[in-house]
Amino acid sequence: MLQEGEKMHQLMKKLYPICRSITGDGVRETLRIIQEVIPLKINEVPSGTKVFDWEIPKEWNIRDAYILDEDGNRVVDFKKNNLHVISYSIPVDKVVTLEELQNHLYSLEDQPDAIPYITSYYKERWGFCISHNQRKKLKEGKYRVYIDSELKEGSLTYGELIIPGECEEEIFLSTYVCHPSMANNELSGPVLTTYLAKWIISRPRKYTLRIIFIPETIGSITYLSRNLAEMKKNIIAGYNISCVGDERGYSYLSSRDGNTLADRVAINILTFNKLDFITYSFLERGSDERQYCSPGIDLPVASIMRSKFGEYPEYHTSLDNLELVTAAGLQGSLDIYKQCIELIERNETYKVNCFGEPQLGKRGLYPTLSTKESGRIVRDMMNFLAYADGEKDLVEISQLIHVPVWELFPIIDKLYQNDLISKMNT
């Protein structure tokens, strides 16, 4: 069962060294590698394009960066860890005193071994991120700071995959590809989404799938600005997929509304799997659900995560690495998302076809001998029928009668074969 987990972890190892940001060749290279697994369409949106209240920034690329001490030692080297440079740093090449250098250094006093992840997309500056322990070792003297980066008119790059279903209604999946070398937040999201898409492609489906790999914030705003009308019309449920790779408990982050199909399905699946999970309100949001659930957009988008962004110690540091994320961690999250997709696919509002209880006995669905205990044998089927009133969908009935949907699927199949229930047109 870990087969997909292993493949995901392999893919992550391949993607991990790439220096990604919200634009640039790192994103393109990442999407190209993902294309080896699923037929992603890659889109480019030029710098300067207006997207809602925002504008696509210049494209950023970086080739090299380091700090040399007076002896010519590379005390900081971008090639060793791409977190060392602030994302979107402007180029620099000069000699500075330690005092001047300090103004451009970022470290975490309470996590002295970690390199922090820092960005400055919308204000031009340069800077290096290093561990606090390393920073403390820096001696008085001169340092050469060198960042070989480039900010130019270019484009924002994102990947999109539309998998057509039987109907126009869509399930929406969004993940982001803008983080450099970190693992849970974030490479676990794109990697899981890739294999989830692969699984979806491999099987028949009712709903169309809209799956996007974007840079966070500016990417979701860009995508929404180009597709909003269609998305509002078609999307019945969606998930923002992030932080799905470690082996700690699960997290559920509610949509702004809190009661969309995406929320109800997530809660149902997490609950009936008897998983230990924390429920976060929309106040604890932090990723692209910020855009998908914003006023006027109001898409039904929730998130199922492992350790949620901002809530685990390794978050946004070099400690969020390939040891924190495991094949088992990824596999567990994938299985949950598969169950969610399956439930959305099978979710219907059912109505029993006759008045009163149907006579199950004559169809071989009920014991012919009524003993003291016999009433419980087909309890779940009877309970399903009792609540199949043409108003409640499968998710609601499952909650009401305390039966997991995967135990209801075969029951529903039998009731169908016997023409005892109908689906309502919805």
Next chain:
Amino acid sequence: MLQEGEKMHQLMKKLYPICRSITGDGVRETLRIIQEVIPLKINEVPSGTKVFDWEIPKEWNIRDAYILDEDGNRVVDFKKNNLHVISYSIPVDKVVTLEELQNHLYSLEDQPDAIPYITSYYKERWGFCISHNQRKKLKEGKYRVYIDSELKEGSLTYGELIIPGECEEEIFLSTYVCHPSMANNELSGPVLTTYLAKWIISRPRKYTLRIIFIPETIGSITYLSRNLAEMKKNIIAGYNISCVGDERGYSYLSSRDGNTLADRVAINILTFNKLDFITYSFLERGSDERQYCSPGIDLPVASIMRSKFGEYPEYHTSLDNLELVTAAGLQGSLDIYKQCIELIERNETYKVNCFGEPQLGKRGLYPTLSTKESGRIVRDMMNFLAYADGEKDLVEISQLIHVPVWELFPIIDKLYQNDLISKMNT
């Protein structure tokens, strides 16, 4: 106050020995005896009649049954206890080995002194029910098994009593007469319903009463199939009356909706009587509420019971006998049902006739001296008036102001006499 309790227990003694099933002369004899107390109309519906998804089965009657050992001893004798034969057993008369016999014996290992109650209405088989202790004593050898029963084209029998009220709206009571010699489940239901009907007949009433004595499941389905439109139009509240005879605590079983007038009245009366009662959800249903509350039928039917079916050790065995059910147990349940009927009768949506608080003092309804405590003396009346806003019914106001309805009845009468409140047309 136990006078009715004693009469009910007497009636139960008379009915107890009769072998009832879902059809046959046992039901007819039972209804005939009840006719000595209330003017029940008896109806027959022919075997083979289609009723919703079901069909009226053949009529079953039994004259005698026994098992003889090699010495001619009646080791099992239907005449001693009619639970000994599976209900709807086909006739048999042959000699079998003990091994063969075992395939047709039913006993309860964990209740070794009890004869279980078993039925096989919709599949033809024969069998005997005995205590596990007796079964263990059976020796190797030959046994003659003899069941003098008959399955024939006949009819299903039920009793109906319509007690006209001032208006067409109805209160509905349903109980079942298909169980052989057991007491709480079930003779307590028909016996209580008989005396409840007698009490209702004896007093003026607003609502029409529809009271039926039927075989369980097939009987309610049959009755519904013949009367559904009228019942849906007229019934404002109803109860399925079963398991009302022992002296243990009370049980309330909710309708599927859970918030019908029948539910609200039951909860109000049980709560304000400060009775120890267990609330069961509709998931714990098991009697004719299964039909009355099924999708598309959706009648407002709840149940108030003593020990609920399936929840007490004697259930569906010979231990559910005339010692378990007592005059006091029956009387307690009868009193509760009377209060429920009375509350439904008196339940109205009230509206105060003036703006602001009425001046109760000038009508002698308020103390003329305002002391530190005086505000509390007429607190209940003031609170009733404060909530009599033309939207809340009496049941709701009683809950809101924490006052039992029987304490509100005289208050309402006084307010009426003083022309201070009106009833809304509903």
Next chain:
Amino acid sequence: MLQEGEKMHQLMKKLYPICRSITGDGVRETLRIIQEVIPLKINEVPSGTKVFDWEIPKEWNIRDAYILDEDGNRVVDFKKNNLHVISYSIPVDKVVTLEELQNHLYSLEDQPDAIPYITSYYKERWGFCISHNQRKKLKEGKYRVYIDSELKEGSLTYGELIIPGECEEEIFLSTYVCHPSMANNELSGPVLTTYLAKWIISRPRKYTLRIIFIPETIGSITYLSRNLAEMKKNIIAGYNISCVGDERGYSYLSSRDGNTLADRVAINILTFNKLDFITYSFLERGSDERQYCSPGIDLPVASIMRSKFGEYPEYHTSLDNLELVTAAGLQGSLDIYKQCIELIERNETYKVNCFGEPQLGKRGLYPTLSTKESGRIVRDMMNFLAYADGEKDLVEISQLIHVPVWELFPIIDKLYQNDLISKMNT
């Protein structure tokens, strides 16, 4: 900050000795003194006027009252404490035995040092209120009882202040001026309302203020009977101001509806001030909210109090005096009421002006450097924007995002200046 508290306490000292009742010169004198602070309009409604279910009673005035013992000692003297005479006592002047006298004496056995406050507005009687200790000391003998009071066709007096705002919608404040020499219940209410009105007059306002100083019950009924249509049309929120002077915790008394703007604002302000407060249901009502929230009137009127009437030991006795009520106690209540008025004034339903999150960074509202912690810096602004969906008002958003409104006011101002949000027309 206690400046107003001191002024309120000074005003209270001036008003305290006056013998007020539901009519008479005590009310007039009280309102005249309040006119020295705010431009109250004084109205007179003649005795005998029909007001809803009531009638304005005769006007009552009293000049003197005492009990003389056989030696001519004034054992009880109205001039020392006006609580000594039952309010609305008829005149009397005769010699009685101690035994006869006892029928006209009122005391509290469990508060032996307190003089109780007793009224008999609607039934003619005479009587004296004394401490239980004093009563026990009375010796056998003759007593001269003397009450120089008068009941005559006169009028009921109340004060009214309409402070026009930009629009017709009104905030309503009601307090009562019918209690003789007691402090928390009641002089704290009129005194606080006076200074609250003074503060309101001193600043610009959106809503019109309707502020009334009335005798309790008969006064609110009278006022409602003359102004109901206008009040129902215009009042968006109101408070009945009573018991606002001691230094104990706060009390919130809900309107009948429980969820009006007045309730929501009161709960918001009390909660975010982290005050220790008790929530009382409308069942615990006792002042003019009884009328304002009665069926058919249904004004959105709640109360914020200190020690609630009926709930503190000094209530309705001579122990409720100028020591119980303090400048600090009054000031605390005034500050809360000011915050409530301010919140009602500023409460709007907001809508963000763009799709997706606005780019706060380019407007200097968001840090340009994204560090591990930076997301929290503008968290409140982001959360406000996330919920500004054109459906939720400020009170609701404040509760949803757990931010006090006074911290949201400057945020809203900034968002306005940047044209990022709009007010919905309501």
